[in-house]
Amino acid sequence: xxxxxxxxxxxxxxxxxxxxxxxxxxxxxxxxxxxxxxxxxxxxxxxxxxxxxxxxxxxxxxxxxxxxxxxxxxxxxxxxxxxxxxxxxxxxxxxxxxxxxxxxxxxxxxxxxxxxxxxxxxxxxxxxxxxxxxxxxxxxxxxxxxxxxxxxxxxxxxxxxxxxxxxxxxxxxxxxxxxxxxxxxxxxxx
Amino acid sequence: xxxxxxxxxxxxxxxxxxxxxxxxxxxxxxxxxxxxxxxxxxxxxxxxxxxxxxxxxxxxxxxxxxxxxxxxxxxxxxxxxxxxxxxxxxxxxxxxxxxxxxxxxxxxxxxxxxxxxxxxxxxxxxxxxxxxxxxxxxxxxxxxxxxxxxxxxxxxxxxxxxxxxxxxxxxxxxxxxxxxxxxxxxxxxx
Numbered sequence: 584x585x586x587x588x589x590x591x592x593x594x595x596x597x598x599x600x601x602x603x604x605x606x607x608x609x610x611x612x613x614x615x616x617x618x619x620x621x622x623x624x625x626x627x628x629x630x631x632x633x634x635x636x637x638x639x640x641x642x643x644x645x646x647x648x649x650x651x652x653x654x655x656x657x658x659x660x661x662x663x664x665x666x667x668x669x670x671x672x673x674x675x676x677x678x679x680x681x682x683x684x685x686x687x688x689x690x691x692x693x694x695x696x697x698x699x700x701x702x703x704x705x706x707x708x709x710x711x712x713x714x715x716x717x718x719x720x721x722x723x724x725x726x727x728x729x730x731x732x733x734x735x736x737x738x739x740x741x742x743x744x745x746x747x748x749x750x751x752x753x754x755x756x757x758x759x760x761x762x763x764x765x766x767x768x769x770x771x772x773x
Numbered sequence: 774x775x776x777x778x779x780x781x782x783x784x785x786x787x788x789x790x791x792x793x794x795x796x797x798x799x800x801x802x803x804x805x806x807x808x809x810x811x812x813x814x815x816x817x818x819x820x821x822x823x824x825x826x827x828x829x830x831x832x833x834x835x836x837x838x839x840x841x842x843x844x845x846x847x848x849x850x851x852x853x854x855x856x857x858x859x860x861x862x863x864x865x866x867x868x869x870x871x872x873x874x875x876x877x878x879x880x881x882x883x884x885x886x887x888x889x890x891x892x893x894x895x896x897x898x899x900x901x902x903x904x905x906x907x908x909x910x911x912x913x914x915x916x917x918x919x920x921x922x923x924x925x926x927x928x929x930x931x932x933x934x935x936x937x938x939x940x941x942x943x944x945x946x947x948x949x950x951x952x953x954x955x956x957x958x959x960x961x962x963x
Contacts, residue, residue, distance in 0.1 A: 610800040689928075723938075727929055727946045728953075734932075735925025739917055742924075748913075756917045763918075764954060 593631050596621060600638045605683050609639055643688065646681050653677065654712050666715050667765050674733070675757045678740035679750050686741025689734070716765075732764050783821050786811060790828045795873050799829055833878065836871050843867065844902050856905050857955055864923070865947045868930035869940050876931025906955075922954050 599620050603612040614635060618625045632638045653673030660666045678685050716729035736757050739745065745753055762768070789810050793802040804825060808815045822828045843863030850856045868875050906919035926947050929935065935943055952958070 608800070610798070723942070723946050724949050727935065727943075728950050730929035730932055730934060731921075731925030731947075731950050734928035735921035738924035738928060739920035742920055744920060745917065752913070753917075756913050757921075759914050760918050760921050760954070764950070 592621075592623075592627070596628065596631055597638070597642055601642050601684060601687070604639070604642070604687055609635070609687075642684065646677065646684060646688075649677055650674070650712075651708060654708070654715065657715050658711065663718060664767065668767060670712075670715050671758060671761045671765065671767065675736060675740070675754055675761060678737055678757065679754045682741050682746070685737050689737045689741060728764055732761055736761060782811075782813075782817070786818065786821055787828070787832055791832050791874060791877070794829070794832070794877055799825070799877075832874070836867065836874055836878075839867055840864070840902075841898065844898070844905065847905050848901065853908060854957065858957060860902075860905050861948060861951045861955065861957070865926060865930070865944055865951060868927055868947065869944045872931050872936070875927050878927065878931075918954055922951055926951060 596617065600612070600617050603616055603620060606612075607616070612635070614628050614632075615625055617638070618628045621628075632641070650673075653670065657666045657669040657673065660669050713726070713729055716732065717725040739760075740753065740757055745756075748756075786807065790802070790807050793806055793810060797806070802825070804818050804822075805815055807828070808818045811818075822831070840863075843860065847856045847859040847863065850859050903916070903919055906922065907915040929950075930943065930947055935946075938946075
């Protein structure tokens with residue numbers, strides 16, 4: 584198997600796995616089902632991934648890497664207001680662009696566990712993300728507000744009720760709600 | 774098996790099932806595991822429930838019935854503000870008192886599907902609940918705000934980060950966040 588072909592198969596495999604995860608849940612999807620949907624043998628799947636957990640991690644990884652980039656960029660902003668704006672904009676945009684994956688993240692314990700174990704979801708990364716939202720000296724309300732924001736936007740953004748909205752409309756609406764929770768002006772300054 | 778004994782077993786069975794669902798997920802819990810944990814035969818479990826779906830529905834049912842009562846009481850309030858206050862108070866209180874069950878509701882596709890199929894989660898019930906939050910002539914922002922509120926409070930209320938808080942503290946904090954999304958005064962008028 585040459586390298587280019589192997590890369591193609593890996594990408595196709597991850598796309599197929601994501602589709603089957605969305606339809607049947609992670610627990611309800613077997614390596615055999617992934618092989619069948621791709622029209623390859625189970626051995627061909629094993630060539631790329633030894634376990635289903637490796638597949639869920641690989642499906643989630645690019646989105647988690649993107650989120651890390653957003654958090655780093657947000658921390659580099661000079662004012663706390665600008666940090667929150669940057670994180671809100673980036674997080675909402677990420678949720679909107681990866682709606683089906685985010686819906687899976689927030690509803691499936693299999694993929695949620697895979698994310699928990701991922702390096703990108705280490706305690707230090709979570710703390711860096713939350714620090715931006717809660718500020719340097721957080722009270723309990725600030726901590727719970729951050730959790731309502733992140734969970735609410737992720738779940739609402741991936742819900743079937745908004746599936747018919749185009750990305751731009753959903754993005755603007757989620758941002759309006761998020762900015763309200765954080766007393767931010769409705770439009771981004773940049 | 775006399776009726777009183779059968780009632781006791783049913784209650785124990787549902788409590789045990791909820792505990793196993795919380796530990797292993799719905800998909801990861803078998804009828805055999807429930808029987809083993811109770812120290813009874815699988816036939817004894819079958820006497821009460823023919824399928825795991827019947828168990829998940831029975832676990833969820835009392836909470837859904839309670840939510841129906843809250844929605845009906847909220848609709849009976851005379852002003853829109855009082856309706857929203859009543860629903861916020863009742864929903865937050867329900868989430869706090871049933872934290873582990875709500876965490877399961879909002880994270881497990883098995884139990885989420887069971888709730889979807891339940892009569893208490895019919896389209897008309899969902900519409901009645903949402904109508905209170907979005908008002909008679911809702912725009913898109915109102916609809917998405919309601920989803921962020923419900924999902925955010927349910928997920929944040931069941932999250933491990935707040936598990937150490939006592940009910941009263943968690944209730945007050947979730948209410949503060951919810952009231953902010955709806956521009957409601959911080960304290961209930963009653």
